[in-house]
Amino acid sequence: MSTENYKKTVIPEKVVARLPLYRRIVRNCLNNKIKVISSEELAEAAMVNSATVRRDFTFLGSLGVRGSGYDVEVLDRAISQKLGAHNTWPVLIAGAGNLGRALTNSPGFNANGFFVVGLFDIDPGVIGAKVGDLKVEDMSALSRRVTGLRNPIGVIATPPAAAEATVNLMIEAGILSILNFAPILLRTDESVRVRNVDLSLELEILAFYLNQT
Amino acid sequence: MSTENYKKTVIPEKVVARLPLYRRIVRNCLNNKIKVISSEELAEAAMVNSATVRRDFTFLGSLGVRGSGYDVEVLDRAISQKLGAHNTWPVLIAGAGNLGRALTNSPGFNANGFFVVGLFDIDPGVIGAKVGDLKVEDMSALSRRVTGLRNPIGVIATPPAAAEATVNLMIEAGILSILNFAPILLRTDESVRVRNVDLSLELEILAFYLNQT
DNA sequence: ACATGTGAACGCCTTCACAGCA
DNA sequence: TGCTGTGAAGGCGTTCACATGT
Structure with missing residues (x-):
């Protein structure tokens, strides 16, 4: 009942601004049949720190698999959903x-x-x-x-x-x-x-x- | 001899990004024959806080006149100088x-x-x-x-x-x-x-x- | 073993609040 | 008096470092 529950629902603008970039990278993976990507690899492609990538994704939920990485299809769907891609x-x-x-x-x-x-x-x-x-x-x-x-x-x-x-x-x-x-x-x-x-x-x-x- | 002396010579990028905006506003004053502008007025025009304006200008030197404001010609010259307007x-x-x-x-x-x-x-x-x-x-x-x-x-x-x-x-x-x-x-x-x-x-x-x- | 998720520290920027000065 | 210049506080975003989980 406290406002704590809503903590993760407010996405900082800086994070929002990175989501389209992450999506571009993730879609590039999809085209290249890459199924899984680590925060380290994504960070390299996006030219940001890997901790930033992981923290950004916590705003989309807990999408990763420890010891493995992020499923690119899951990521694409989660990002697109936040960016409202189901809308026109x-x-x-x-x-x-x-x-x-x-x-x-x-x-x-x-x-x-x-x-x-x-x-x-x-x-x-x-x-x-x-x-x-x-x-x-x-x-x-x-x-x-x-x-x-x-x-x-x-x-x-x-x-x-x-x-x-x-x-x-x-x-x-x-x-x-x-x-x-x-x-x-x-x-x-x-x-x-x-x-x-x-x-x-x-x-x-x-x-x-x-x-x- | 300490590095303290150079503190004000390194202008943060956020400040650099506001300088062109300040210059536009200041030139507008020049066109309207306005001679002096306060940080409060400039802040209103630039849609930022007046303390931000004053702190930004400290990176250009101590340009203001206490009790009065900033001379728009002095400001224009100081900003343009930092942005390299003497260059092409x-x-x-x-x-x-x-x-x-x-x-x-x-x-x-x-x-x-x-x-x-x-x-x-x-x-x-x-x-x-x-x-x-x-x-x-x-x-x-x-x-x-x-x-x-x-x-x-x-x-x-x-x-x-x-x-x-x-x-x-x-x-x-x-x-x-x-x-x-x-x-x-x-x-x-x-x-x-x-x-x-x-x-x-x-x-x-x-x-x-x-x-x- | 390995990569995520995150508490804590850090650094940068903004804003307050007021001392300093015309 | 009135506005600048700035120490100090506050807030935000990033990064470290490691506990957590598979």
């Missing part, structure tokens, strides 16, 4: 520039339950263009597109100046999870989960270390 | 798909000392195409392009299967700093600094939390 995640992308088109065609955005269902722009010169199997739609069609979708995810791939308006449009449409590629911190109420990806940040970090030498 | 960083992008083209045209890759000097591909159907001011070159031209450049940064925007070969090509050409967008962990010797950006990772994290509810 419709993705709507705002901004049909090169980045929006790259994401639309990206394997990562069309696997593991994700699939891009709409690509939107405000530029009449781009609307109607084909990108993969999709046609670029007018931004005003986004709201209509969202209705009826479960768990829609919005992606902001617009120029920075348009990001604020876009996020408001998405929220009005009922999107509660947003991935933002614009270099702007979006202010939303806390029911909306926003994650920011800064494409040039890592470049600036590299430059910092080059500057150090 | 030629960027070479491997892979002229949508992502490579997006990065080539991206403001973040053509500001603050960064400029894309080459875009390379192996697909003859793409080689020769114009992207912004650049023409896509054959991958074999990359090595030639690097010679004579100081502090070149390589960007891998190829399909995953080509990433391994591309990184080897870059290292042979003398590139020591690499930004990798392929969902593959690259193994290099430790003289090469590799940073990985996983475009779909944040999507998977969003999905995890959607799955929780």
Whole structure:
């Protein structure tokens, strides 16, 4: 009855962020007909410490076999279950520039339950263009597109100046999870989960270390 | 004579990663003719704690004025100096798909000392195409392009299967700093600094939390 | 014998709270 | 007075080291 019971049900974000990586490695094993993998081997492949691997997996339950290792099929199922692979995640992308088109065609955005269902722009010169199997739609069609979708995810791939308006449009449409590629911190109420990806940040970090030498 | 003296010269990576954000905010102040900013205001804009802001800035020196705040021009100069803005960083992008083209045209890759000097591909159907001011070159031209450049940064925007070969090509050409967008962990010797950006990772994290509810 | 699962230690980062200074 | 700069505390994530279990 104490809160102790729930200790293992709250997975730290750092651990969540490693799960997709573990899954990639485990699936690679499946393809190579490898049945069992040790925390040591997995750690080597994921470039982390083996204790980190073992502790991470305790959040998925007690999956290993002492003296042997982890069954890769069991691991794949356990990880995928936590990442919600039994679900589907419709993705709507705002901004049909090169980045929006790259994401639309990206394997990562069309696997593991994700699939891009709409690509939107405000530029009449781009609307109607084909990108993969999709046609670029007018931004005003986004709201209509969202209705009826479960768990829609919005992606902001617009120029920075348009990001604020876009996020408001998405929220009005009922999107509660947003991935933002614009270099702007979006202010939303806390029911909306926003994650920011800064494409040039890592470049600036590299430059910092080059500057150090 | 003790190592204590060097304490403040080693800037933690977490702090480095916040510097570009602070700089954006500070430059915004400059544009709006705001002369002074407090740690509280900056913290609000950067969505961090004000103590974090103040501690971060101690790594740049003692820049503030007690009772008043930070001079935005002083801040801009101090941050830019640490990020090496007096230097220039030629960027070479491997892979002229949508992502490579997006990065080539991206403001973040053509500001603050960064400029894309080459875009390379192996697909003859793409080689020769114009992207912004650049023409896509054959991958074999990359090595030639690097010679004579100081502090070149390589960007891998190829399909995953080509990433391994591309990184080897870059290292042979003398590139020591690499930004990798392929969902593959690259193994290099430790003289090469590799940073990985996983475009779909944040999507998977969003999905995890959607799955929780 | 061997690899997992985990208590305990460690180190890093964040935050509080206040001394120090304009 | 008001805000910076920072010692100290707190919290989180990683790693060690070994007890546990097959």
